[in-house]
Amino acid sequence: MNLSLRRVKSSNGERLIVLVDELGMPLFYPALYVTVHMRGRSLALNTIQSALSALKAMYAWQRYYNIDVESRFSSGELLLSHEIHSLRDFMQKPLADEDGGSVVSISRRVRTVSKGNQYARMSVIADYLGFLADQNLPASISSHDGVERMVSQIKANRPKTSNKSNVSREDKYLDDTVLDTLEITLRPGSANNPVREYAVQVRNALMFAILRITGLRRGELLNLKVEDIDFGMNTMQVVRRPDSKGDARAYQPVVKTRERVFPLIPELADQIYNYVVRLRNKVPGAKKHGYLFITHKSGGSQGLPLSNAGFGKFMGMLKNIVEGNRDIHAHALRHHWNYSFSKTCEIQGITPQREEKIRSYLMGWSETSGTAATYNRRHTKELASKAVLELQYKHLDKALKGGAL
The missing domain is CATH 1.10.443.10 (Intergrase catalytic core)
Incomplete structure (x- = not known):
């Protein structure tokens, strides 16, 4: 699934940004996440764009490792430790836009993003996966503590940043x-x-x-x-x-x-x-x-x-x-x-x-x-x-x- 970010202007002048697939259709859960957790707090559009860029990287990670987190959560399964480690390593890589920006992949060059960028990506992804798990876990499964542990583990894998920069x-x-x-x-x-x-x-x-x-x-x-x-x-x-x-x-x-x-x-x-x-x-x-x-x-x-x-x-x-x-x-x-x-x-x-x-x-x-x-x-x-x-x-x-x- 090839994803891209699209800015739109509503009839009342409000600027919006959405994560869309190759057909131009917004992805449901990222759109819901932005609406509930970000626009409700009146966050700047550039902040929302950065968050959706992080989610775009997360979807690239899913595609690379053939993981579908929505299906996993719907079946009552959370991410395992080794998968969180692979997520951490994957978030070091820069996104590369190909074919005029319509295709998103991870650059094959041996390059890495800054620690600050990786930290920001994983912070957004941790929050989003916690939200997604709450939305998709079966009601019969009581795993609130499990979701918190998963979110905490993702955050614990963020790189240490220094104020020296x-x-x-x-x-x-x-x-x-x-x-x-x-x-x-x-x-x-x-x-x-x-x-x-x-x-x-x-x-x-x-x-x-x-x-x-x-x-x-x-x-x-x-x-x-x-x-x-x-x-x-x-x-x-x-x-x-x-x-x-x-x-x-x-x-x-x-x-x-x-x-x-x-x-x-x-x-x-x-x-x-x-x-x-x-x-x-x-x-x-x-x-x-x-x-x-x-x-x-x-x-x-x-x-x-x-x-x-x-x-x-x-x-x-x-x-x-x-x-x-x-x-x-x-x-x-x-x-x-x-x-x-x-x-x-x-x-x-x-x-x-x-x-x-x-x-x-x-x-x-x-x-x-x-x-x-x-x-x-x-x-x-x-x-x-x-x-x-x-x-x-x-x-x-x-x-x-x-x-x-």
Whole structure:
């Protein structure tokens, strides 16, 4: 059975994702699991997608070992220890999409997914198999304890993960000279601009400028509407629009964090205004939805909101502008904004406590989330390094004067 994930948009604008077979029919129990255990908790669509990707891997494991867990549970049998071990080993392997994504198998190359990926897969599968067992075990069989033991054993076989991989997040930032080079190259009319159409050049330059100046997420950028820009007050508002009816994109970009307002320098607000009035609004269909960044290229998608795939193509293009730099992506620009913000706060003498509050607001985080503190640690580490070097130079200078060295 060849499975794939499919995103759909309902008549009321709600975005859904389902695991379907080769005929496009949703699988019953995964759909029920998502409805009962995930959508009821208002989990993000990307979270549901990750869970269904884990179940897709589980079905590949079933096919490989000729195991039918639904039939097994219906006959009152649970998974055995050696089968759980094979599940554990199988979840180390990456899924490979073949034939345009319609066929799902396990890659034959000797590659493995990260421990974090394997851990996440097995966590979902453990929960799902517990749900499936409760649904299918005969009522005459009292095996609640057995189901719990099976679920616990699957979870016990998850790989041990380390927090060390997350240590350097606050240290990630880009070189300003690289960003300056990108900005110059993306300027409309630049001889080195990789895009030839002027309207697309203006759009791309604006997207890059907004990402660099504000640290917005990809979804927040693609979710911007013309009405979110107050051209009188020179402000830009980040607004949550989950399951928007007016957004034709099945893969709808969403605002994951809190709503907030950014002040804009007049020059940037003017550039956005000129793009909207002189270029964007002249594209057929662009005025029907209001989203700021659109597809300009002629064809069926002309005038529609820029898709995630279109944005990904833009970011991929940036990686080829500066030779040898493959670290350019939307979230890297967000990290860099946080680095630049810390430097600005240091120059202005803003206290770490005040810096954390301001950062939390501008990034859309709760003040109690602790995320802002991650970047404040980078600031503290830098100041600590500076202090240590000053002490060393002071000691060295004293030692040289005393003739000790």
